[in-house]
Amino acid sequence: MADAKPWLTDVPSSIEQRHAPATMRNRDAIADLLRNILPAQGMILEIASGTGEHAVYFGQQFPELIFQPSDPDPECCQSIAAWTKRESMSNVLPPLQLDAQAGRWDVAKPAAILCINMVHISPWESSIGLFAKAASLLDPGAPLYLYGPYLRDGVETAPSNLDFERSLKSRDLRWGLRDVGDMDALAARNGFDRESLVEMPANNISLIYRKS
Template sequence: MSADARLFAPATARNREFILAVLRRHLPAAGTVLEIGSGSGEHAVFFAAELPGLRWQPSETEAGALASIRGWIAHAGVANVADPLLFDATAAQWPLAAADAVVAINVIHYSPWATTPALLDGVARLLPPGGVLYFYGPYRRNGAHTAPSNEAFDGWLKERDPRFGVRDLEAVVAEAAARGLTLAEVAEMPANNLSVVFRRA
């Protein structure tokens, strides 16, 4: 695959080091990480290079995104990134039988709310006891936006699709808990985002 297929997401370079610091605290030294909504593929190759003991499995719902992910894999020359999967996290069956961790960066606010419980259902089926789920993105806390910029972003998302939007952290935590996923850490990140980490009971 030619590297010409690569897409560039400028936010990736701004947030990847901060995300990596949280991932280092929680991911196992070895195993398989399923990344849901890998986008351009830039995060996948960066984290795989920095965490060489892990096998990184990128995925996307859009076939067009797979070319960019493959382009980044070829460009980076990292051996521990698998060929990207085309799949929808709301599907009843996932293409992996097991993974040690699941990472979803900037996913749940770009999808209908119904996607979140369905995604959590899949994560609960996939992860072993002690397995890690990592979410990154903006959240409302205690029913309110944490910054005016997040409120404006929420409005922009809803203009794009009324089903999209910044989610209530407490609602996500409750849905996760109902599926045996226990909150392990909430870390404040740049640009009013949060890292939210769960562990499978």
């Protein structure tokens, strides 16, 4: 059986409150980029929030926005709630148990959607579901933000990412690094245009799509 949470480490302070080491390494770089992407107001839906550390940190960095974290895993939803309670976050809503492959999402209309480090740790069908639901929820011009390691034609893949790819495949053959060209094609089929690709630390990239 695949390990559904390969990014987790030991619990920091309680059985519910989990920790993902990558969060501490990438949160500032992501927040700096989001300052130029997110709207001035509204609800920001995060898909596959994992431990909830990103949602809480972004809530602290953008107090004028409301963040709606979500995850299909009930243990992750417990962790999200625990982090939100620990940090006394009034602008981070209780987590929703949303699955990218589900038929529909029972969620209020967001002003933007964030999805960090999900695409490679899930079947391709999850990416299909993500874009389909984002297309039905977002208004024209609203952003869909993706972050993680990707493959690109004409760009040499870092050895660390190749090692990560092998590790992912050893857990679940349906997982793995996706090609940016495939992501762009999926986006186009759902009415999104890629606005930009931004190089990020540790051989990751940010993909910013806008609903056309």
